[in-house]
Amino acid sequence: MTSGARTTERRLLILGGVSLAATLVLLVATEAFGFTPQDASQPEYRAMPVIGSRVAMWVVAQLHLMFAAFVLAVPMFALIIEIIGYVTKDKRYDDLAYEFTKLLSVSFSFTATLGALLTFMLIVLYPRLAGYMVKIFSWTFFPYVLLFFLEAIFLYSYYYGWGKFSPKVHIALGVGLNIVGTAIMFIADAWLTFMNTPNGISETGELVSMWDAVNNFIWMPINVHRIIANVAFGGSVAAAYGAYKFLGAKNDRERAHYDWMGYIGNFIAISALLPLPFAGYWLGKEIYAYSQSLGITLMGGTFSWLFIIQAVLIGNLFLAANYYLWVSMERIEGAERYRKFIKYLLASIAVCFLVWATPHSLVASVEESRAMGGSHHPVLGVLGVMSAKNTAVNILILTTYISFLLYRRGNKEATVSWARTGNIIQFSIFAAVIIFVVFLGVYGYFVEARVRIGLSVPQVLSVLFAMIAVTIIDIFLFKNAKIRGEIRWGDMPARAQYALFFIAITFAWTMGLMGYVRAGMRQHWHVYGVMADTSPDAFTPTLGFASNVISITVLIFFTFIAFVFWLAGLSGKKTVSETVEEAP
Amino acid sequence: MNLIVVGAVVAALIALRFLKPNALAWTAATWVALYVAFRWGIEPPLPASIVNMFMGIVTIALLAFVSADSERLRSAKSNIVNFLVRKKYTVPLLIVLVALPLLVAFKIYVDMSRSPQPPVTGRTIHPPPPATISFKGKTVDLGAVENPFREIEETDPEVFAAHVENGKRVYHQNCVFCHGDHMEGDGIFAHGFDPIPANFQDATTIAMLQESYLFWRIAKGAPGLPMESTPWASAMPAWEKFLTEDEIWDVIIFLYDYTGHRPRAKEELH
């Protein structure tokens, strides 16, 4: 390591340390001046000039969340990649894991600083809410601070100890890092989910059971949903890093390395994306279980159009992910055999996208709605309901899986004797599951709502079954397969890299949107049904306004992330060229 | 579904396969074909907002289609470059260059010159009737009341015919101006109303209703409508001020007699 790189690392360490210290001071300050003694002169709100308290809190919270998601996700897959490298003794996995980890330290500092800012602003701008939250959750702050401290220790020792400990110790550090990180998120999730579905309190808002307050209706669903979404988001940002380095690469070796890195990042992102709709479904179910009115506010009322925007985002994500795989197939010799299927896959995705994005009640002018006989179109109306959407998302997932399957097969040719039979079985599984899923979707129109809701479960299970069964067959099918040609890493057009940026930005935007609806569904409540929002910002803004705030937040995030990438590039200048020597 | 349009689009797409056009032409043709199918192929027509959204998704998908294959992208690019630089395309190029801004200007013109429109409101067309109404000082139980002349339809056709005749007189003196000569809701005043008068020939109006419901609607008119049916959005007068009870029952008989519908039976009340 050169002295320049060492200085940079030291600087990063200092930066991280300072911001960590700041966080701790502020967290302790929250405790000490937690406004528990109620002072009559204490105002309920303070106003943020120009942009208003809500927008300020909103942007800072969302930025904090995005960085936190990244910081929690990267160690997860860095560790998995490291373990793969350790088990297969393939050095390039270890290097890749290290390169991912390199993005962490600055991001960690940013997360901590933004978290401190968030706490600070909550106390200053929303003293009444902050006071109440402190009152309910007072004892969770200490383990939080402690875990934060541990997180810093684990993170820096994991990062700086790379190659300096024995692999097993290092992996253990990684495991510790992940456990602590997840625990931190669980605690923070308890605070925010409590605001959505308060639990464990008396009718007058006094705390009855701390554990019930923590373990409220959507705490676990949010935890699970966030872990998966974090991995997807982290993978997409890491892929964007690979794409960024790819575009700036100076030689074929670097290009090959960063192409591979982008591919792995994207693979992680998409693998995590596939189960996400199901986790979201569970979350939605728990929200309904807590309160039907809250659920309907979310899905059928004020926010129903938000989910049309979400459909556009998710549709774009699936399309871009498949697109990346299709373009990637060009660098695999032999994959040209499968190119003819692309247009059918694309058609399937486009149709599902159309179905998913079709709203139930349409925006129509007077003449148009008179022609339709209401705001529901007689033909299109059938696409607007849950049955159609569930079917569409299941087929989308299956299509993406097929794209990946074809990509995986690109340069392989099965040599086992039962190759033909195996293919037929795989094909039959797909055909049967698709028919089954579509059948259930259509059947849903002919049964009562109660039965209809239940139909989504067999749909999901059949898709999962198809993916698992086909994967298992595929593994055996291509055991000792004949390799038709090499994968030419680095032989990728720039537009595929832009697809990776597109995926990362879309992920970030989706997170922004979902973060908004999570907070926004409380409408004029700070703590739903318990503490009303009486500030001038109590109204729910238009979706257009929310979209603009989300766009600005996303751009600020990527400006920060660009800075992180740049710093990571500085610290690793030497390492990269070393790594590239060993790249395939 | 407008089968002619959909059929034409499908036929055009099949024909396209035999013509083997280049990637760019194929993409453009598919885009146009889908636009035609969404815009005119579905009955009743889709709202413009939905067509725009669908075409947005189609555009993204087609862009992905062209660029997912390097070979196809190259050929599509070279098509565009050829069109821009080749001598023989100069005239069409000029036409396109002039036409594009004109099209945009035309669209803006169309958007701007649209007449102002009232906001859309939900309106219940057949609201549930009240249990009772007061008619000229007496209380009418809408759940129980029957057309007093309906029972003589079978037993005394001659007298019944007289009631039909009287209903015809009442209709042509009072109702015809809005509900029309043939009861299709297209009388000479009909075009002035929004919503338009009810079309009794339509199987979803009087054929689905009981005679007591019609009695309520005729006697109380728009002012008697409940809030969900926006009483101000109907021009129907309250005929209790102009007609006798017997006249109302007669005109109801005439409505069913002329249209050939049968009133809904009492038992089906829900």
Next chain:
Amino acid sequence: MKTGLKIFAFAILVSLFYSYVGQTVPQKITYPPESAELGADMSATELAAAGEEIVGGKGTCLGCHTIGSHSESLRFPDLGGIGAAAATRVEGQDDVTYLAESLYEPNKFIVEGFLGGMPVINKPPIGLSDDEIKAVIAYLQSLGGTPTVTLATDLGYTTAEQATASPAQAAASGASTGPALDGPGVFAAYGCAACHNILTADRGVGPSLHDTGSRMTKPEIYEAIVDPDAIVAEGYPAGVMGATLSASGFYQKVSTEELKALVDYLADQKGG
């Protein structure tokens, strides 16, 4: 650097695209519900009209229920004709009793073919007041029937004062946050009448206030409340009122609005 700029421009383009998508959907601002103004002298029909506002607004009823929908696959009972149906749903319950129970204890009787789970209407987050619920019932009666309920009707349910005001709010800020009281309300709520007569000239523990407006200006009334010992009325002991009010927590609880309402009310008492 050039690549970086290109990527950033790309990020801006994509964000702009999504912002644009966000502008194309219906734009609606949802304001926090406002309490309806219900007068005690409203007729049942007027109350029904007010109830309709509540059903569509603060009560958020129409988020789930439809009115007059004939769709086959309803998830929640349709309210069309409920005014007529209410009297027949449960044996032995008339329409008002049935509707009141449906709002105060919604899961006691579930309409056949539907699932329970309707929130209790007089509790947060919806938290309608008893009077607002009466207005809602009057409106529901008007759907297919004739409204009979007025604010004087006794439904057999009452909501504890604590539950309607936001409890945590009260707990957290330590100040009274119930709906602002009017002058007579303040006078009654803080127990002024224990010592002062307001209707007659008879003296109690403290002087009668029936003619306050004719002998004191508003600033003087303010002072007499906020600092009772500044000027003590002749013939009465000093310090009693100040000590009583301090002990009862009056000075902590009373809001500026309430104080103003009280002073205005007292200033209106011209005697005679």
